[in-house]
Amino acid sequence: MVPPIFKRLGIGAVFNALDKSERLYAHHMSRAAWYGARIVFRQVSPEANSIFDLLMELHKSCHGNWYTLLGEGADTDEAKHELRRFLEYAALFLSNMGNYYGQGDQKFIPEVSRQFMDSLTSKSLCAERLAADCLDSMLSPKPGILGYPSSAAQSTYYPNPITGEEVRMVSDTMVQNCIGVENTRIVKYPRADDEMEYTFDILQASVGKDREPRLVGRLEAGVGAHVRLIRGDHSQDLRRVNEALSEAGKYCANEAQRQMLQKLQDSFRSGDLEAYRDAQKIWVKDRSPKVEILFGFIEAYRDPYGTRAEFEGVVSVIDPEGSKALNALVERSQDFIAELPWVKDAAVDGKNGPFESDLFEAPEYTSVHALTYCSSMVYLGINLPNFEDIRQTVGFKNVFIANRDQPLADEELSYEVNAPFVHETERRRFLLHLQRSENQKIAIHELLGHGSGKLLSSASPAGVANFDVQNPPISPLTKRPIVTWYKKGETYNGVFGDLATSIEECRAECVGAYLMFESELLAIFGYTEMSEVKASDLINNLYLHIGVMGLNALRSYDAEINKWTQAHARGHFAMFRVLLAADDFMSLKVNKELKQLRVRIDETKLMSCGRKAIGDLLLHIHIYRCTADVEAARKYYGELTAINDEWLGIRDIVVSHKPKREIFVQGNTILEGDVVHVKEYERSAEGVLQSWADRSTMLNI
Incomplete structure (x- = not known):
């Protein structure tokens, strides 16, 4: 190690x-x-x-x-x-x-x-x-990995062997019974009275427990399986979470925070995700609190089906000074939305075209310092809530975790272990600018990546179609009217399943890379061709970094079961592939004997080839997402991220270079009387x- x-x-x-x-x-x-x-x-x-x-x-x-x-x-x-x-x-x-x-x-x-x-x-x-x-x-x-239970993988979301099709059928039964999926697990086992048939128990996270399981349905004909709901998963832990939330409620800054905490407690107590959704709606409207929080079963990255979510508890303190540039970006957001591929050539009468909301509702974007980050991963940027209907009707928030953002020390800028796939002559410059370019991309990724797009639905949250079903819009991909869209009760995650998180993260990453060329956007953060670190330095760095991330993504491909194990990584590989195919813009030199890989870019082709390739990828996955065209998305994205023997050989070289892992040391709050202070620890x-x-x-x- x-x-x-x-x-x-x-x-x-x-x-x-x-x-x-x-x-x-x-x-x-x-x-x-x-x-x-x-x-x-x-x-x-x-x-x-x-x-x-x-x-x-x-x-x-x-x-x-x-x-x-x-x-x-x-x-x-x-x-x-x-x-x-x-x-x-x-x-x-x-x-x-x-x-x-x-x-x-x-x-x-x-x-x-x-x-x-x-x-x-x-x-x-x-x-x-x-x-x-x-x-x-x-x-x-x-x-070796998290995934559907097998000899090679395991998942506590599905403790016993189960197929993806069975998970889909149980999940559909849950939707039909208005049972949210994010805070559940599924256990499959033979029925005691008939070993040829199975029972699927839905374990729902809640403080409250039922005396008996509640039968909610049977699976499709021919399967003959009972589906039951059992509340009380994680009961003891959620009870203690709620007790602390009650104490926190005594010190809320406003009524909105009190209502939000009450709804959170209601959801954790009952398992009802409608109460959690209500909490999210209130949270979105609580603007610029001094203490920002993120709570609940939030991200579904680790569920092989792509819908069940991991618990997170994040508490942070706002950084007003660091938020100024982010707020300026928010104020100009419509200007940059107008430059996206599906808007630029489709905008009419000041509207953004059929695949983007007519009016970009400016969300909140704050820079914060994390006090507590109870999660399996400390993210640099966060965009929530994940419920698409709430995002479209109420709004969303963006958060940048400033104290997670820590550059390398000067003596580390030339270490090969920190950038093993970058040419020796470019390594120091690459590492010197990496933090700045990554921060800039993340700022765009969260606000204009996750914040853009319109899901076309024949039954939108308002109860009516949000487009003309009788005269569907023309797809920029096929040049013909679209033939797919979201139906009543359908969600992006539900339709796209295991592809959902990867395609959405790839889409947001592409927006970040595409809009990095907007000089007025970079100028908001102080980067021009006259500044010490030039705007072009960041653009060059970002596109070279896409190549590095694409190679590193191969670490997250499990060759034994032929499966990507991480959503972001698969997206990075897709971006890498389109840049490699972009008219000699990006090159990869492989030396198997030395176990050496070197990725380079032709900086003279950044705009003509690099940006164009990213824009084409972005347009494809955006339109597929907007129109619920999962069949086309699976074919396009699947081919782009397929791993053949040649890539497996490159993967072997990648994994032979052990990366340095980041470990974050978090402090503790200590209450002495009525005074709170923070105890921090050595690195x-x-x-x-x-x-x-x-x-x-x-x-x-």
Whole structure:
């Protein structure tokens, strides 16, 4: 394992700027977030909670002085190196909130021997018992990915073997019964009275429990399976989340926040996602709160079916100064929407054409510092809610996590491990500009990527068609009237299933890359051809970075089951492929003997070839998304992201270059009397473990 990069989510300065009531609100919201930690562990793998307990017990048994666990005579250099590798594994586990990478969904294991682990855990009877529960799973490389249960994959959303078609049928039954899918899991098992038939139990996350399962239907004829709803999944954890939300409610800044927290509690108590949707509507309207929160079962990246979501609890503090440029971008957003491929040639009478909303409702866009980020991955940018009807009728928010954004130190700018696929002569310049270009792209990605587009529906949230069904618009792809659109009750995620998140992330990434050429947009952030870092520097960097990301994406392709395991990665590979095909704009040099890859671009062809190729990809997936044309999307996107033997050989070279993983060290809020302060920790594996040990003790997680 390449030593990870430790980064602290520093919060002290902005937190100290809050008043007493705001700090108390943030403190209790932080506790509510961390009370959901067990839910995240449980959603990642069956063994994750036991591994967490083992790490906490080992920390407790040595009081954080890890080298005492080696014992007298056993503290050799080799043993110390092995302990260091174990501590780095432990920090990686805690940072990813499970034993699968938050980005890529691939399993990681400690690079230590079974003998070492047996010796380490023998110092405590409790540790020995916990090790007996989880050590085999912890040390085994299998199942290697998250996915439908098989010899190669596992998913706690579907604890027992189940097919994608069965998941679809159960999910359809849920929709027919107005049962939301995001906060559920599905368990399949033979019926006790007939082993030839099956029961599918829907486990719904809620504090409340039912005495008996509720029969909600049977699957299609010929399957003969009962579908039952069982409330009470994650019950104990959600009860504690709600208790902390109640305490936070005493310190809300306004009535909207009180109503939002009440709706959140109602949803967690009952499992009803309508209450959660109500909370999201109120949240969108709560503009520029000093303490911003994101709560619930939010992102469906890790569900192989693409609809069931992971719990998240995020508490952050607004950075007014950092928000100024983002707000300026919001104010000019319609100007840049007008430059997108489906708008530029279709706008009439000031309207944006059939595949974009007529009026871009300016959302909120704030820069914040994360105080608490209880999730398997710390995102740089966030755009919520994910419910498309709420986005179209109420609006959405964008959040940029400023303290996650940390550049490399000067001495790291030339290290090959930080950019192994960039030519030696270009590496320092590439790494020097990488943070700025990535930030710029993310700003566009969240606001104008996820924020753009119109889903054409014959039964929109308003109850009527949002286009002329009798005279459908002309598709810019076929030059003929569209023949597909969303029907009553259909959603983007429901129609596109496993493709949904990847296509949407690819679309947003393409918008970011396409609009980077708008000089007035970059000027908002201070980048022109006269600034120290030029606008052209960022554009060059971004397009070279697409090549780097496309290669790195291959890490998230599982060759054993021929499957992409990460939505963003598949999108990056699609962008990489179209640029490689763009008239010699991008080149890839492969040296199999040296296990060397070098990607380069011709900067003279950025506009004529690079942007044009991205624009073409963007137009295709945007129109497919708008018109619910999943069949065409699956063919186009599937061919673009198919991996043949040549790419598998390149993948072997990519994975031979071990990347440095980021590990974020988060602080804890501590309440003394009625005063809240933040305790921060050192940037090290020991710092990560100490932060979680303190958290576990304070909250009894």
